[in-house]
Amino acid sequence: MRNEKRRFFAAILIIGDEILSGRTQDANTCFLAKWLNERGIQLKEVRIIPDQLRTIINNVNILRKKYDYVFTTGGIGPTHDDITALAISKVFKKRYEYNKEALKILETHYKNSYLNDARKKMAKMPRGAGLIYNPSSSAPGFYLKNVFVLPGVPVILQSMMHSIEQLIKGGQKVFSETVTGKMPESKIGEQFGKLQKKFKDLSLGSYPFFQAGKIGVALVIRGYSKKRILQCKKVLQNLVKKIEKS
Amino acid sequence: MRNEKRRFFAAILIIGDEILSGRTQDANTCFLAKWLNERGIQLKEVRIIPDQLRTIINNVNILRKKYDYVFTTGGIGPTHDDITALAISKVFKKRYEYNKEALKILETHYKNSYLNDARKKMAKMPRGAGLIYNPSSSAPGFYLKNVFVLPGVPVILQSMMHSIEQLIKGGQKVFSETVTGKMPESKIGEQFGKLQKKFKDLSLGSYPFFQAGKIGVALVIRGYSKKRILQCKKVLQNLVKKIEKS
Numbered sequence: 482m483r484n485e486k487r488r489f490f491a492a493i494l495i496i497g498d499e500i501l502s503g504r505t506q507d508a509n510t511c512f513l514a515k516w517l518n519e520r521g522i523q524l525k526e527v528r529i530i531p532d533q534l535r536t537i538i539n540n541v542n543i544l545r546k547k548y549d550y551v552f553t554t555g556g557i558g559p560t561h562d563d564i565t566a567l568a569i570s571k572v573f574k575k576r577y578e579y580n581k582e583a584l585k586i587l588e589t590h591y592k593n594s595y596l597n598d599a600r601k602k603m604a605k606m607p608r609g610a611g612l613i614y615n616p617s618s619s620a621p622g623f624y625l626k627n628v629f630v631l632p633g634v635p636v637i638l639q640s641m642m643h644s645i646e647q648l649i650k651g652g653q654k655v656f657s658e659t660v661t662g663k664m665p666e667s668k669i670g671e672q673f674g675k676l677q678k679k680f681k682d683l684s685l686g687s688y689p690f691f692q693a694g695k696i697g698v699a700l701v702i703r704g705y706s707k708k709r710i711l712q713c714k715k716v717l718q719n720l721v722k723k724i725e726k727s
Numbered sequence: 728m729r730n731e732k733r734r735f736f737a738a739i740l741i742i743g744d745e746i747l748s749g750r751t752q753d754a755n756t757c758f759l760a761k762w763l764n765e766r767g768i769q770l771k772e773v774r775i776i777p778d779q780l781r782t783i784i785n786n787v788n789i790l791r792k793k794y795d796y797v798f799t800t801g802g803i804g805p806t807h808d809d810i811t812a813l814a815i816s817k818v819f820k821k822r823y824e825y826n827k828e829a830l831k832i833l834e835t836h837y838k839n840s841y842l843n844d845a846r847k848k849m850a851k852m853p854r855g856a857g858l859i860y861n862p863s864s865s866a867p868g869f870y871l872k873n874v875f876v877l878p879g880v881p882v883i884l885q886s887m888m889h890s891i892e893q894l895i896k897g898g899q900k901v902f903s904e905t906v907t908g909k910m911p912e913s914k915i916g917e918q919f920g921k922l923q924k925k926f927k928d929l930s931l932g933s934y935p936f937f938q939a940g941k942i943g944v945a946l947v948i949r950g951y952s953k954k955r956i957l958q959c960k961k962v963l964q965n966l967v968k969k970i971e972k973s
Contacts, residue, residue, distance in 0.1 A: 498932050501770045502903070503760030504947065505934070507753070510775065514749030524747045527775035529756065532932070559913035560933035561920035599916025634935060657748070667805035670845025674807035686744050686778070687806040688751065689880060701750065 489522040489652040492544040495529040496555040521651030537568035555633030559599040575607035590619035666698040735898040737796040767897030783814035801879030805845040821853035836865035860890040912944040
């Protein structure tokens with residue numbers, strides 16, 4: 482479902498002490514950013530915060546009002562430090578209770594006898610939440626209004642995105658083209674800035690890289706119009722060739 | 728310089744459209760988190776925001792009041808989209824001007840004749856800023872009060888941390904120990920929660936993993952007292968053994 486005339490914006494809230502301690506490298510931002518962009522939703526902000534109830538509530542409240550969609554990752558497992566579902570209940574002032582459908586899914590998966598309290602906890606969520614199905618480890622995520630609650634483990638999160646597909650509306654897509662220059666970015670900086678002034682409807686970014694001892698720069702053109710991006714790319718390619726020869 | 732009695736907290740502000748578009752995977756959070764922790768500074772929040780002047784200013788203002796230290800990454804290169812230094816000048820209401828020492832460093836590095844306006848831009852910063860030396864590509868970062876302005880390219884950022892070492896004060900260090908269990912986390916969830924209640928001065932986190940088709944869980948104990956952590960670890964190890972056998 483894409484509305485070509487409207488622009489949609491999203492934020493990600495990463496909940497997890499393990500990211501803030503440096504123990505784990507976040508991999509969800511990069512995946513979600515691309516996934517959203519392909520659907521015409523621009524990621525505008527990411528926040529990484531600790532597993533603290535008040536902090537989660539405050540941040541969800543700020544982000545859900547500011548953006549069309551908020552995606553949270555982490556904190557929906559079976560242990561005591563998993564408090565995202567409780568926090569979301571408090572955000573929307575809904576009862577934090579067992580979701581019958583979620584409980585049934587877990588019962589089937591764990592075959593009743595193994596469904597201890599820790600596992601049952603994964604079926605607890607705000608009243609009125611809709612489920613996000615989890616084909617890889619069964620415990621579902623959920624959504625309420627514009628907030629989508631996902632797990633932190635990347636492989637599980639990724640397996641669940643299919644179920645979100647039909648729940649969100651996308652808008653105008655952002656396209657991009659990259660021109661690579663064999664030069665330090667400072668050599669093209671001035672003229673690249675002038676090009677940005679000529680193409681005010683596009684967004685031009687410059688990203689230096691160092692690979693195998695070689696210095697280079699990736700010049701990225703982003704925007705809503707493919708045609709304009711290609712016009713700009715042609716000018717930029719000629720500019721890069723000229724500077725590389727000089 | 729470490730003050731063992733005080734706790735220090737920090738935030739990272741990652742400035743860069745390239746992270747939000749999914750083009751680049753952030754690698755600085757993980758590195759800085761560990762670096763800070765080794766010095767007795769706890770990372771409490773990370774925000775990733777676009778290259779927009781107003782957004783940068785607002786976020787720096789919120790974070791610098793909330794935490795002992797703020798580290799920004801990205802946006803200090805030679806191109807038009809590098810606006811972090813200008814933003815920091817506005818945050819502190821200082822003139823945005825050429826820093827003489829920075830200019831001298833760049834002149835030596837680029838040998839005068841090649842010092843075009845784009846390169847000179849890298850010496851522009853708020854009046855009164857102190858330099859953070861850059862042994863790998865010469866263009867320095869800077870700091871003003873509790874805000875440290877670093878580049879986005881990980882190898883360059885990492886080479887500059889040595890110069891920050893003497894500028895910051897650290898406090899009480901957070902220690903951690905990990906116990907790995909060959910089980911799904913839901914199998915130990917309840918008893919792990921009970922353990923947390925017994926060791927209220929520590930912070931217990933549970934992180935499931937899936938490696939080579941095997942399911943396991945990393946149980947992490949964090950806290951300020953090494954002795955207490957080891958007490959807790961012993962109890963946890965026995966618990967894990969018991970559950971693995973059952």
